[in-house]
Amino acid sequence: MFHNLNISQSLERRYVLAVGLIAFVLIASFFVFNQHVARGADDSKVINMSGKQRMLSQRIALLSHMIAYHNITDEARQDYISKLSSALETLKQNHKYLSGEETLNGFNIQISEETKRLIFAPEGLNENLDKFFNLALQIKETFKISGVDVSKGSKEVDQLVALALDKVLFQLDQVVTQYEKEALGRVQQSKDLHVILFIIGLVILTLEITFIFEPMTYLIAKSMKEIEDKNFKLKISNQELDDFAYIASHDLKEPLRGLANNASFLQEDYGEQLDQGAQKRLNRMIHLCARMEKLIDDLLYFSRLGRHELAIRETDLNEVIKDIISLMENTIEEENVQIHIPQKLPTIICDKTKITELYRNLITNAIKYNDKDTKIIEIGFSIQEDKTLLFYVKDNGIGIDPVFYESVFRIFKRLNEEDEKIRGSGVGLTFVKKIVERHNGRIWVDSNLGEYTTFYFTLNMDQQNV
Protein backbone atom coordinates (compact mmCIF):
# COMPACT_ATOMS: atom_id res chain seq x y z
CA MET A 1 0.00 0.00 0.00
CA PHE A 2 2.81 2.37 0.98
CA HIS A 3 4.61 1.52 -2.22
CA ASN A 4 1.51 2.26 -4.22
CA LEU A 5 1.16 5.62 -2.53
CA ASN A 6 4.65 6.53 -3.72
CA ILE A 7 3.82 5.43 -7.24
CA SER A 8 0.62 7.38 -7.28
CA GLN A 9 2.35 10.47 -5.93
CA SER A 10 5.08 10.35 -8.56
CA LEU A 11 2.39 9.63 -11.16
CA GLU A 12 0.59 12.74 -10.06
CA ARG A 13 3.77 14.78 -10.51
CA ARG A 14 4.34 13.28 -13.94
CA TYR A 15 0.80 13.95 -14.88
CA VAL A 16 1.04 17.62 -13.87
CA LEU A 17 4.30 17.88 -15.78
CA ALA A 18 2.77 16.31 -18.89
CA VAL A 19 -0.22 18.61 -18.73
CA GLY A 20 2.12 21.59 -18.32
CA LEU A 21 4.23 20.54 -21.30
CA ILE A 22 1.22 19.94 -23.49
CA ALA A 23 -0.18 23.34 -22.51
CA PHE A 24 3.18 24.90 -23.34
CA VAL A 25 3.32 23.23 -26.77
CA LEU A 26 -0.24 24.29 -27.52
CA ILE A 27 0.39 27.91 -26.51
CA ALA A 28 3.67 27.99 -28.43
CA SER A 29 1.94 26.56 -31.50
CA PHE A 30 -0.71 29.23 -31.19
CA PHE A 31 1.87 32.04 -31.11
CA VAL A 32 3.95 30.60 -33.91
CA PHE A 33 0.85 30.26 -36.04
CA ASN A 34 -0.33 33.79 -35.27
CA GLN A 35 3.08 35.26 -35.99
CA HIS A 36 3.28 33.24 -39.16
CA VAL A 37 -0.04 34.59 -40.39
CA ALA A 38 0.78 38.17 -39.41
CA ARG A 39 4.20 38.00 -41.06
CA GLY A 40 2.67 36.43 -44.13
CA ALA A 41 0.23 39.33 -44.37
CA ASP A 42 3.03 41.85 -43.86
CA ASP A 43 5.28 40.16 -46.40
CA SER A 44 2.59 40.01 -49.04
CA LYS A 45 1.86 43.69 -48.45
CA VAL A 46 5.55 44.56 -48.89
CA ILE A 47 5.93 42.42 -52.01
CA ASN A 48 2.75 43.84 -53.41
CA MET A 49 3.96 47.39 -52.70
CA SER A 50 7.33 46.71 -54.30
CA GLY A 51 5.62 45.32 -57.36
CA LYS A 52 3.49 48.45 -57.53
CA GLN A 53 6.66 50.56 -57.42
CA ARG A 54 7.90 48.90 -60.62
CA MET A 55 4.59 49.53 -62.27
CA LEU A 56 4.60 53.15 -61.09
CA SER A 57 8.12 53.80 -62.38
CA GLN A 58 7.07 52.57 -65.83
CA ARG A 59 3.84 54.52 -65.68
CA ILE A 60 5.75 57.73 -64.86
CA ALA A 61 8.13 57.05 -67.77
CA LEU A 62 5.20 56.47 -70.09
CA LEU A 63 3.31 59.55 -68.89
CA SER A 64 6.44 61.69 -69.29
CA HIS A 65 6.90 60.38 -72.78
CA MET A 66 3.30 61.13 -73.63
CA ILE A 67 3.60 64.61 -72.23
CA ALA A 68 6.80 65.41 -74.07
CA TYR A 69 6.38 63.73 -77.42
CA HIS A 70 2.72 63.36 -78.20
CA ASN A 71 0.75 65.95 -80.01
CA ILE A 72 -2.17 66.27 -77.67
CA THR A 73 -4.43 68.97 -76.44
CA ASP A 74 -3.42 71.08 -73.49
CA GLU A 75 -6.29 69.71 -71.58
CA ALA A 76 -5.12 66.12 -72.08
CA ARG A 77 -1.57 67.11 -71.19
CA GLN A 78 -2.72 68.77 -67.98
CA ASP A 79 -4.61 65.59 -67.17
CA TYR A 80 -1.43 63.54 -67.79
CA ILE A 81 0.59 65.92 -65.68
CA SER A 82 -1.80 65.58 -62.75
CA LYS A 83 -1.71 61.80 -63.17
CA LEU A 84 2.07 62.00 -63.32
CA SER A 85 2.30 64.00 -60.11
CA SER A 86 -0.07 61.67 -58.26
CA ALA A 87 1.94 58.62 -59.47
CA LEU A 88 5.09 60.40 -58.40
CA GLU A 89 3.62 61.13 -54.98
CA THR A 90 2.68 57.45 -54.47
CA LEU A 91 6.09 56.31 -55.70
CA LYS A 92 7.83 58.64 -53.29
CA GLN A 93 5.69 57.76 -50.31
CA ASN A 94 5.96 54.02 -50.96
CA HIS A 95 9.69 54.36 -51.29
CA LYS A 96 9.81 56.02 -47.88
CA TYR A 97 7.93 53.07 -46.41
CA LEU A 98 9.95 50.46 -48.23
CA SER A 99 13.30 51.97 -47.38
CA GLY A 100 12.39 52.20 -43.70
CA GLU A 101 12.40 55.95 -43.62
CA GLU A 102 8.80 56.11 -42.50
CA THR A 103 6.40 53.65 -40.90
CA LEU A 104 2.97 52.91 -42.26
CA ASN A 105 0.50 53.41 -39.35
CA GLY A 106 1.51 50.65 -36.93
CA PHE A 107 2.56 48.34 -39.65
CA ASN A 108 6.27 47.88 -39.40
CA ILE A 109 8.17 46.83 -42.42
CA GLN A 110 11.37 45.20 -41.37
CA ILE A 111 14.06 46.08 -43.82
CA SER A 112 16.97 43.71 -43.67
CA GLU A 113 20.55 44.94 -43.87
CA GLU A 114 20.88 43.20 -47.19
CA THR A 115 17.92 45.16 -48.60
CA LYS A 116 19.22 48.40 -47.13
CA ARG A 117 22.54 47.80 -48.86
CA LEU A 118 20.71 47.23 -52.08
CA ILE A 119 18.67 50.40 -51.66
CA PHE A 120 21.32 52.73 -50.31
CA ALA A 121 24.35 51.57 -52.31
CA PRO A 122 26.16 54.20 -54.42
CA GLU A 123 24.39 54.29 -57.77
CA GLY A 124 21.76 52.21 -55.96
CA LEU A 125 17.99 52.44 -55.99
CA ASN A 126 17.80 55.32 -53.56
CA GLU A 127 20.13 57.53 -55.58
CA ASN A 128 18.56 56.63 -58.86
CA LEU A 129 15.08 57.23 -57.54
CA ASP A 130 16.19 60.66 -56.31
CA LYS A 131 17.41 61.43 -59.79
CA PHE A 132 14.20 60.01 -61.15
CA PHE A 133 12.09 62.22 -58.90
CA ASN A 134 14.07 65.33 -59.82
CA LEU A 135 13.78 64.63 -63.52
CA ALA A 136 10.07 64.01 -63.17
CA LEU A 137 9.66 67.27 -61.24
CA GLN A 138 11.51 69.17 -63.95
CA ILE A 139 9.31 67.59 -66.61
CA LYS A 140 6.25 68.54 -64.62
CA GLU A 141 7.45 72.17 -64.39
CA THR A 142 8.44 72.37 -68.07
CA PHE A 143 5.21 71.05 -69.48
CA LYS A 144 2.89 72.69 -66.96
CA ILE A 145 2.56 75.76 -69.22
CA SER A 146 -0.07 75.46 -71.91
CA GLY A 147 0.90 75.45 -75.57
CA VAL A 148 4.31 73.93 -75.11
CA ASP A 149 6.06 72.86 -78.23
CA VAL A 150 6.41 69.13 -78.32
CA SER A 151 8.32 68.89 -81.57
CA LYS A 152 11.79 69.19 -80.08
CA GLY A 153 11.18 66.62 -77.36
CA SER A 154 12.83 66.79 -73.99
CA LYS A 155 16.25 65.82 -72.73
CA GLU A 156 14.87 65.20 -69.23
CA VAL A 157 12.22 62.84 -70.54
CA ASP A 158 14.82 60.88 -72.49
CA GLN A 159 17.00 60.66 -69.38
CA LEU A 160 14.03 59.67 -67.20
CA VAL A 161 12.86 56.98 -69.61
CA ALA A 162 16.38 55.64 -69.86
CA LEU A 163 16.74 55.68 -66.07
CA ALA A 164 13.39 53.98 -65.62
CA LEU A 165 14.07 51.25 -68.14
CA ASP A 166 17.75 50.60 -67.50
CA LYS A 167 18.24 51.11 -63.78
CA VAL A 168 15.16 51.75 -61.65
CA LEU A 169 13.19 48.82 -63.01
CA PHE A 170 16.11 46.51 -62.63
CA GLN A 171 16.91 47.72 -59.14
CA LEU A 172 13.28 47.54 -58.05
CA ASP A 173 13.25 43.99 -59.36
CA GLN A 174 16.26 43.22 -57.26
CA VAL A 175 14.60 44.61 -54.17
CA VAL A 176 11.39 42.63 -54.79
CA THR A 177 13.40 39.46 -55.29
CA GLN A 178 15.21 40.17 -52.03
CA TYR A 179 11.95 40.74 -50.23
CA GLU A 180 10.57 37.52 -51.65
CA LYS A 181 13.65 35.63 -50.63
CA GLU A 182 13.39 36.95 -47.10
CA ALA A 183 9.65 36.22 -46.90
CA LEU A 184 10.26 32.67 -48.08
CA GLY A 185 12.95 32.35 -45.41
CA ARG A 186 10.49 33.44 -42.75
CA VAL A 187 7.84 30.98 -44.02
CA GLN A 188 10.43 28.23 -43.82
CA GLN A 189 11.31 29.31 -40.28
CA SER A 190 7.65 29.09 -39.22
CA LYS A 191 7.37 25.72 -40.90
CA ASP A 192 10.43 24.47 -39.06
CA LEU A 193 9.08 25.74 -35.76
CA HIS A 194 5.79 23.96 -36.43
CA VAL A 195 7.57 20.73 -37.19
CA ILE A 196 9.60 21.05 -33.99
CA LEU A 197 6.50 21.70 -31.91
CA PHE A 198 4.75 18.78 -33.59
CA ILE A 199 7.66 16.49 -32.76
CA ILE A 200 7.76 17.75 -29.16
CA GLY A 201 4.02 17.01 -28.92
CA LEU A 202 4.56 13.48 -30.19
CA VAL A 203 7.44 12.94 -27.80
CA ILE A 204 5.32 14.13 -24.87
CA LEU A 205 2.54 11.76 -25.91
CA THR A 206 4.98 8.85 -26.11
CA LEU A 207 6.47 9.78 -22.76
CA GLU A 208 2.99 10.03 -21.31
CA ILE A 209 2.17 6.54 -22.52
CA THR A 210 5.43 5.15 -21.16
CA PHE A 211 5.63 6.99 -17.87
CA ILE A 212 2.02 7.69 -16.99
CA PHE A 213 -0.37 5.45 -18.84
CA GLU A 214 1.62 2.22 -18.41
CA PRO A 215 2.32 2.62 -14.68
CA MET A 216 -1.26 3.77 -14.18
CA THR A 217 -2.60 0.65 -15.85
CA TYR A 218 -0.26 -1.39 -13.68
CA LEU A 219 -1.37 0.49 -10.57
CA ILE A 220 -5.05 0.06 -11.36
CA ALA A 221 -4.59 -3.63 -12.08
CA LYS A 222 -2.66 -3.99 -8.84
CA SER A 223 -5.28 -2.13 -6.81
CA MET A 224 -8.01 -4.23 -8.35
CA LYS A 225 -6.13 -7.36 -7.42
CA GLU A 226 -5.63 -6.09 -3.88
CA ILE A 227 -9.33 -5.40 -3.53
CA GLU A 228 -10.12 -8.82 -4.91
CA ASP A 229 -7.67 -10.41 -2.50
CA LYS A 230 -9.16 -8.50 0.40
CA ASN A 231 -12.67 -9.48 -0.58
CA PHE A 232 -11.56 -13.06 -0.87
CA LYS A 233 -9.90 -12.95 2.54
CA LEU A 234 -12.97 -11.29 4.00
CA LYS A 235 -15.16 -13.99 2.53
CA ILE A 236 -12.86 -16.67 3.92
CA SER A 237 -12.77 -15.08 7.36
CA ASN A 238 -16.55 -14.70 7.39
CA GLN A 239 -16.78 -18.32 6.40
CA GLU A 240 -14.34 -19.26 9.12
CA LEU A 241 -16.32 -17.28 11.67
CA ASP A 242 -19.49 -19.09 10.69
CA ASP A 243 -17.66 -22.40 10.78
CA PHE A 244 -16.22 -21.52 14.16
CA ALA A 245 -19.65 -20.64 15.56
CA TYR A 246 -20.95 -23.93 14.22
CA ILE A 247 -18.19 -26.08 15.62
CA ALA A 248 -17.99 -24.22 18.93
CA SER A 249 -21.70 -24.38 19.59
CA HIS A 250 -21.75 -27.97 18.45
CA ASP A 251 -19.02 -28.94 20.89
CA LEU A 252 -20.65 -26.95 23.68
CA LYS A 253 -23.64 -29.20 23.49
CA GLU A 254 -21.84 -32.33 24.62
CA PRO A 255 -20.72 -31.16 28.07
CA LEU A 256 -24.02 -29.38 28.46
CA ARG A 257 -25.80 -32.65 27.89
CA GLY A 258 -23.57 -34.27 30.51
CA LEU A 259 -24.45 -31.50 32.95
CA ALA A 260 -28.15 -31.85 32.27
CA ASN A 261 -28.02 -35.62 32.54
CA ASN A 262 -26.11 -35.59 35.80
CA ALA A 263 -28.53 -33.10 37.28
CA SER A 264 -31.38 -35.36 36.25
CA PHE A 265 -29.64 -38.44 37.69
CA LEU A 266 -28.99 -36.58 40.91
CA GLN A 267 -32.63 -35.70 41.17
CA GLU A 268 -33.71 -39.24 40.39
CA ASP A 269 -31.24 -41.04 42.63
CA TYR A 270 -30.99 -38.71 45.59
CA GLY A 271 -34.08 -36.57 45.18
CA GLU A 272 -35.75 -38.06 48.26
CA GLN A 273 -32.78 -37.18 50.43
CA LEU A 274 -32.82 -33.53 49.38
CA ASP A 275 -34.92 -30.87 51.04
CA GLN A 276 -37.21 -28.53 49.15
CA GLY A 277 -34.58 -25.82 48.71
CA ALA A 278 -32.04 -28.21 47.22
CA GLN A 279 -34.74 -29.67 44.96
CA LYS A 280 -35.60 -26.19 43.74
CA ARG A 281 -32.00 -25.41 42.91
CA LEU A 282 -31.64 -28.71 41.08
CA ASN A 283 -34.74 -27.96 39.02
CA ARG A 284 -33.36 -24.53 38.29
CA MET A 285 -30.15 -26.16 36.99
CA ILE A 286 -32.10 -28.47 34.70
CA HIS A 287 -34.16 -25.53 33.48
CA LEU A 288 -31.05 -23.45 32.78
CA CYS A 289 -29.48 -26.35 30.89
CA ALA A 290 -32.55 -26.46 28.68
CA ARG A 291 -32.32 -22.72 28.18
CA MET A 292 -28.69 -22.93 27.22
CA GLU A 293 -29.52 -25.67 24.80
CA LYS A 294 -31.97 -23.34 23.11
CA LEU A 295 -29.32 -20.62 22.89
CA ILE A 296 -26.81 -23.01 21.36
CA ASP A 297 -29.41 -24.24 18.90
CA ASP A 298 -30.06 -20.64 17.88
CA LEU A 299 -26.36 -20.02 17.51
CA LEU A 300 -26.07 -23.12 15.35
CA TYR A 301 -28.98 -22.00 13.24
CA PHE A 302 -27.48 -18.54 12.92
CA SER A 303 -24.17 -19.94 11.71
CA ARG A 304 -26.05 -22.14 9.24
CA LEU A 305 -27.74 -19.05 7.83
CA GLY A 306 -24.28 -17.79 6.93
CA ARG A 307 -22.91 -21.14 5.80
CA HIS A 308 -25.56 -22.44 3.49
CA GLU A 309 -26.02 -21.44 -0.12
CA LEU A 310 -29.22 -19.57 -0.82
CA ALA A 311 -31.86 -21.28 -2.91
CA ILE A 312 -32.77 -18.34 -5.12
CA ARG A 313 -35.97 -18.31 -7.12
CA GLU A 314 -38.94 -16.15 -8.00
CA THR A 315 -41.14 -15.81 -4.96
CA ASP A 316 -44.59 -14.32 -4.64
CA LEU A 317 -44.52 -12.50 -1.31
CA ASN A 318 -48.32 -12.66 -1.08
CA GLU A 319 -48.05 -16.44 -0.92
CA VAL A 320 -45.32 -16.20 1.69
CA ILE A 321 -47.50 -14.04 3.95
CA LYS A 322 -50.54 -16.25 3.30
CA ASP A 323 -48.59 -19.34 4.39
CA ILE A 324 -47.36 -17.64 7.56
CA ILE A 325 -50.83 -16.42 8.47
CA SER A 326 -52.31 -19.86 7.98
CA LEU A 327 -49.60 -21.41 10.17
CA MET A 328 -50.08 -18.80 12.89
CA GLU A 329 -53.86 -18.89 12.74
CA ASN A 330 -54.29 -19.80 16.41
CA THR A 331 -51.95 -17.10 17.70
CA ILE A 332 -53.54 -14.51 15.44
CA GLU A 333 -56.97 -15.36 16.82
CA GLU A 334 -55.89 -15.55 20.46
CA GLU A 335 -53.89 -12.36 20.39
CA ASN A 336 -56.53 -10.49 18.39
CA VAL A 337 -54.15 -9.64 15.55
CA GLN A 338 -55.15 -7.82 12.38
CA ILE A 339 -52.81 -8.02 9.43
CA HIS A 340 -53.16 -5.30 6.77
CA ILE A 341 -51.61 -5.47 3.35
CA PRO A 342 -52.35 -2.04 1.74
CA GLN A 343 -51.32 -3.11 -1.74
CA LYS A 344 -50.60 -6.42 -3.39
CA LEU A 345 -47.02 -7.44 -2.62
CA PRO A 346 -44.56 -7.99 -5.47
CA THR A 347 -42.96 -11.15 -6.74
CA ILE A 348 -39.24 -10.98 -6.06
CA ILE A 349 -36.15 -13.09 -6.53
CA CYS A 350 -35.04 -14.50 -3.18
CA ASP A 351 -34.60 -17.60 -1.05
CA LYS A 352 -38.24 -18.38 -0.31
CA THR A 353 -37.61 -20.38 2.87
CA LYS A 354 -35.40 -17.70 4.36
CA ILE A 355 -37.71 -14.84 3.41
CA THR A 356 -40.60 -16.75 4.97
CA GLU A 357 -38.47 -17.07 8.09
CA LEU A 358 -37.78 -13.33 7.94
CA TYR A 359 -41.45 -12.37 7.75
CA ARG A 360 -42.41 -14.96 10.35
CA ASN A 361 -39.87 -13.49 12.77
CA LEU A 362 -41.00 -9.92 12.14
CA ILE A 363 -44.67 -10.85 12.54
CA THR A 364 -43.97 -12.87 15.71
CA ASN A 365 -42.05 -9.91 17.04
CA ALA A 366 -44.83 -7.51 16.20
CA ILE A 367 -47.27 -9.67 18.15
CA LYS A 368 -44.92 -10.40 21.05
CA TYR A 369 -43.93 -6.82 21.75
CA ASN A 370 -47.43 -5.44 21.65
CA ASP A 371 -49.70 -4.53 24.57
CA LYS A 372 -52.69 -3.20 22.61
CA ASP A 373 -56.06 -4.95 22.68
CA THR A 374 -56.11 -5.10 18.91
CA LYS A 375 -52.69 -5.78 17.49
CA ILE A 376 -52.38 -4.24 14.03
CA ILE A 377 -49.60 -5.27 11.68
CA GLU A 378 -49.12 -3.59 8.32
CA ILE A 379 -47.03 -5.34 5.68
CA GLY A 380 -46.14 -3.34 2.60
CA PHE A 381 -43.53 -1.93 0.29
CA SER A 382 -42.69 1.17 -1.72
CA ILE A 383 -40.59 1.86 -4.79
CA GLN A 384 -37.56 4.01 -4.02
CA GLU A 385 -35.95 6.64 -6.23
CA ASP A 386 -33.42 4.19 -7.61
CA LYS A 387 -36.26 1.81 -8.58
CA THR A 388 -35.38 -0.69 -5.85
CA LEU A 389 -38.04 -1.91 -3.45
CA LEU A 390 -38.27 -0.91 0.18
CA PHE A 391 -40.23 -3.36 2.33
CA TYR A 392 -41.67 -2.69 5.74
CA VAL A 393 -43.48 -4.38 8.58
CA LYS A 394 -45.22 -1.96 10.93
CA ASP A 395 -46.99 -2.65 14.21
CA ASN A 396 -48.84 -0.64 16.85
CA GLY A 397 -46.81 -2.16 19.63
CA ILE A 398 -44.76 -0.91 22.57
CA GLY A 399 -42.11 0.64 20.34
CA ILE A 400 -38.34 0.66 20.67
CA ASP A 401 -36.25 3.33 22.36
CA PRO A 402 -33.90 4.97 19.80
CA VAL A 403 -31.00 3.92 22.02
CA PHE A 404 -31.69 0.33 21.00
CA TYR A 405 -32.18 0.88 17.25
CA GLU A 406 -28.83 -0.76 16.55
CA SER A 407 -28.61 -3.30 19.33
CA VAL A 408 -31.98 -4.94 18.66
CA PHE A 409 -30.29 -6.78 15.83
CA ARG A 410 -27.42 -8.03 17.93
CA ILE A 411 -27.34 -11.72 18.74
CA PHE A 412 -28.90 -12.73 22.09
CA LYS A 413 -29.83 -9.17 22.85
CA ARG A 414 -32.98 -9.05 24.86
CA LEU A 415 -34.50 -5.73 25.56
CA ASN A 416 -37.02 -6.90 28.10
CA GLU A 417 -35.12 -9.62 29.81
CA GLU A 418 -36.90 -9.32 33.14
CA ASP A 419 -40.33 -9.56 31.64
CA GLU A 420 -41.23 -13.24 31.72
CA LYS A 421 -44.10 -12.74 29.30
CA ILE A 422 -41.97 -11.64 26.44
CA ARG A 423 -38.80 -13.48 27.15
CA GLY A 424 -37.30 -15.19 24.17
CA SER A 425 -33.81 -16.10 23.24
CA GLY A 426 -33.76 -12.79 21.38
CA VAL A 427 -32.22 -14.01 18.19
CA GLY A 428 -35.24 -13.51 15.93
CA LEU A 429 -34.11 -10.09 14.74
CA THR A 430 -30.54 -11.31 14.41
CA PHE A 431 -31.80 -14.00 12.02
CA VAL A 432 -33.81 -11.37 10.18
CA LYS A 433 -30.75 -9.16 9.80
CA LYS A 434 -28.60 -12.06 8.63
CA ILE A 435 -31.21 -13.08 6.06
CA VAL A 436 -31.47 -9.50 4.79
CA GLU A 437 -27.68 -9.29 4.55
CA ARG A 438 -27.49 -12.57 2.69
CA HIS A 439 -29.84 -10.93 0.18
CA ASN A 440 -27.47 -7.93 -0.14
CA GLY A 441 -29.96 -5.76 1.68
CA ARG A 442 -30.10 -3.48 4.66
CA ILE A 443 -32.49 -3.36 7.61
CA TRP A 444 -33.28 -0.55 10.00
CA VAL A 445 -35.93 0.41 12.48
CA ASP A 446 -38.13 3.41 13.05
CA SER A 447 -40.29 3.68 16.12
CA ASN A 448 -42.19 5.83 18.56
CA LEU A 449 -42.39 4.51 22.10
CA GLY A 450 -45.87 3.25 22.94
CA GLU A 451 -47.11 3.89 19.42
CA TYR A 452 -45.49 1.91 16.70
CA THR A 453 -42.42 0.13 15.40
CA THR A 454 -41.58 -0.14 11.72
CA PHE A 455 -38.88 -2.39 10.37
CA TYR A 456 -37.68 -1.30 6.94
CA PHE A 457 -35.55 -3.53 4.76
CA THR A 458 -34.27 -3.91 1.23
CA LEU A 459 -33.55 -7.11 -0.67
CA ASN A 460 -31.25 -6.86 -3.66
CA MET A 461 -31.14 -10.31 -5.12
CA ASP A 462 -31.36 -10.33 -8.87
CA GLN A 463 -30.50 -12.96 -11.43
CA GLN A 464 -26.88 -11.91 -11.61
CA ASN A 465 -26.45 -12.54 -7.89
CA VAL A 466 -27.68 -16.08 -8.25
Place this chain on the structure above:
Amino acid sequence: MSKTPPMILLVEDNEDDFEATQRSLEKNHFINPVHWCQSGQEALDYLFENNNKQMPDLVLLDLNMPGIDGRQVLQRIKDNDKTKKIPVIILTTSGDPIDIEMCYRLGASTYIQKPVNFESLTEAVKTIKDYWFGVAILPKK
Protein backbone atom coordinates in the same frame (compact mmCIF):
# COMPACT_ATOMS: atom_id res chain seq x y z
CA MET B 1 -39.88 -63.74 16.58
CA SER B 2 -36.66 -65.24 17.81
CA LYS B 3 -36.58 -67.18 21.02
CA THR B 4 -33.75 -65.31 22.64
CA PRO B 5 -34.88 -61.93 24.02
CA PRO B 6 -34.02 -58.96 21.83
CA MET B 7 -30.67 -57.44 22.61
CA ILE B 8 -29.27 -53.95 21.97
CA LEU B 9 -25.68 -53.00 21.13
CA LEU B 10 -24.98 -49.47 22.34
CA VAL B 11 -21.86 -47.87 20.84
CA GLU B 12 -21.04 -44.76 22.85
CA ASP B 13 -17.72 -43.31 23.96
CA ASN B 14 -19.18 -40.89 26.50
CA GLU B 15 -19.92 -42.42 29.87
CA ASP B 16 -22.55 -39.84 30.81
CA ASP B 17 -24.34 -40.35 27.56
CA PHE B 18 -24.20 -44.12 27.97
CA GLU B 19 -25.68 -43.85 31.43
CA ALA B 20 -28.38 -41.52 30.21
CA THR B 21 -29.37 -43.84 27.40
CA GLN B 22 -29.32 -46.90 29.63
CA ARG B 23 -31.42 -45.17 32.28
CA SER B 24 -33.86 -44.10 29.58
CA LEU B 25 -34.14 -47.71 28.49
CA GLU B 26 -34.69 -48.84 32.07
CA LYS B 27 -37.26 -46.15 32.63
CA ASN B 28 -39.04 -47.51 29.60
CA HIS B 29 -38.95 -51.04 31.06
CA PHE B 30 -36.48 -52.41 28.62
CA ILE B 31 -35.05 -55.17 30.76
CA ASN B 32 -33.19 -57.05 28.03
CA PRO B 33 -29.39 -57.04 27.91
CA VAL B 34 -27.64 -53.96 26.57
CA HIS B 35 -24.08 -54.46 25.48
CA TRP B 36 -21.98 -51.32 25.77
CA CYS B 37 -19.03 -50.73 23.44
CA GLN B 38 -16.99 -47.71 24.38
CA SER B 39 -15.38 -47.21 20.99
CA GLY B 40 -15.81 -47.96 17.33
CA GLN B 41 -13.06 -50.55 17.47
CA GLU B 42 -14.72 -52.34 20.37
CA ALA B 43 -17.97 -52.48 18.43
CA LEU B 44 -16.21 -53.95 15.39
CA ASP B 45 -14.45 -56.51 17.59
CA TYR B 46 -17.73 -57.54 19.17
CA LEU B 47 -19.52 -57.88 15.85
CA PHE B 48 -16.84 -59.50 13.73
CA GLU B 49 -14.09 -61.08 15.82
CA ASN B 50 -15.89 -63.74 17.85
CA ASN B 51 -18.54 -65.94 16.36
CA ASN B 52 -19.86 -67.17 19.67
CA LYS B 53 -21.21 -63.81 20.69
CA GLN B 54 -24.91 -63.07 20.49
CA MET B 55 -25.68 -60.80 17.58
CA PRO B 56 -27.66 -57.67 18.56
CA ASP B 57 -31.21 -57.04 17.31
CA LEU B 58 -30.65 -53.31 17.17
CA VAL B 59 -27.57 -51.07 17.19
CA LEU B 60 -27.64 -47.63 18.81
CA LEU B 61 -24.64 -45.85 17.32
CA ASP B 62 -22.90 -42.60 18.21
CA LEU B 63 -21.16 -40.87 15.31
CA ASN B 64 -18.35 -38.79 16.77
CA MET B 65 -15.89 -41.06 18.55
CA PRO B 66 -12.11 -41.06 18.66
CA GLY B 67 -10.38 -43.62 16.39
CA ILE B 68 -12.86 -45.57 14.34
CA ASP B 69 -15.96 -43.44 14.36
CA GLY B 70 -19.64 -44.23 13.95
CA ARG B 71 -19.63 -43.64 10.21
CA GLN B 72 -17.01 -46.35 9.69
CA VAL B 73 -18.82 -48.74 12.04
CA LEU B 74 -22.07 -48.16 10.13
CA GLN B 75 -20.32 -48.80 6.84
CA ARG B 76 -18.78 -52.06 8.09
CA ILE B 77 -22.11 -53.29 9.46
CA LYS B 78 -23.89 -52.57 6.18
CA ASP B 79 -21.08 -54.05 4.07
CA ASN B 80 -21.13 -57.39 5.84
CA ASP B 81 -23.72 -60.03 4.93
CA LYS B 82 -23.86 -61.30 8.48
CA THR B 83 -24.75 -57.94 10.00
CA LYS B 84 -26.37 -55.89 7.28
CA LYS B 85 -29.91 -56.86 8.26
CA ILE B 86 -29.51 -55.36 11.75
CA PRO B 87 -31.26 -51.98 12.03
CA VAL B 88 -28.85 -49.26 13.04
CA ILE B 89 -30.13 -46.18 14.83
CA ILE B 90 -27.85 -43.19 14.86
CA LEU B 91 -27.92 -41.37 18.19
CA THR B 92 -25.60 -38.41 17.96
CA THR B 93 -24.99 -34.79 18.89
CA SER B 94 -24.40 -33.82 15.27
CA GLY B 95 -27.24 -32.17 13.42
CA ASP B 96 -25.11 -31.54 10.37
CA PRO B 97 -27.15 -32.13 7.21
CA ILE B 98 -24.09 -33.77 5.64
CA ASP B 99 -23.98 -36.38 8.43
CA ILE B 100 -27.72 -37.01 8.20
CA GLU B 101 -27.56 -37.48 4.43
CA MET B 102 -24.51 -39.70 4.65
CA CYS B 103 -25.90 -41.99 7.38
CA TYR B 104 -29.12 -42.65 5.54
CA ARG B 105 -27.19 -43.32 2.37
CA LEU B 106 -24.98 -45.81 4.23
CA GLY B 107 -28.08 -47.64 5.40
CA ALA B 108 -29.00 -46.23 8.83
CA SER B 109 -32.60 -46.97 9.80
CA THR B 110 -33.16 -43.77 11.77
CA TYR B 111 -31.23 -40.70 12.69
CA ILE B 112 -31.83 -39.10 16.07
CA GLN B 113 -30.10 -36.04 17.43
CA LYS B 114 -29.38 -36.50 21.14
CA PRO B 115 -31.55 -34.20 23.20
CA VAL B 116 -29.72 -32.33 25.93
CA ASN B 117 -32.60 -32.74 28.32
CA PHE B 118 -32.89 -36.15 30.00
CA GLU B 119 -36.68 -36.16 29.80
CA SER B 120 -36.57 -35.59 26.08
CA LEU B 121 -34.04 -38.42 25.74
CA THR B 122 -36.32 -40.71 27.70
CA GLU B 123 -39.13 -39.77 25.32
CA ALA B 124 -36.93 -40.48 22.32
CA VAL B 125 -35.80 -43.86 23.71
CA LYS B 126 -39.40 -44.76 24.47
CA THR B 127 -40.27 -44.08 20.86
CA ILE B 128 -37.37 -46.25 19.71
CA LYS B 129 -38.35 -49.08 22.02
CA ASP B 130 -42.06 -48.90 21.22
CA TYR B 131 -41.38 -48.86 17.51
CA TRP B 132 -38.56 -51.35 17.08
CA PHE B 133 -39.67 -53.82 19.75
CA GLY B 134 -43.39 -53.26 19.42
CA VAL B 135 -44.56 -52.15 16.01
CA ALA B 136 -41.74 -53.25 13.74
CA ILE B 137 -40.91 -56.85 12.98
CA LEU B 138 -37.18 -57.44 13.28
CA PRO B 139 -35.36 -59.79 10.89
CA LYS B 140 -34.72 -63.37 11.97
CA LYS B 141 -31.22 -64.13 13.16
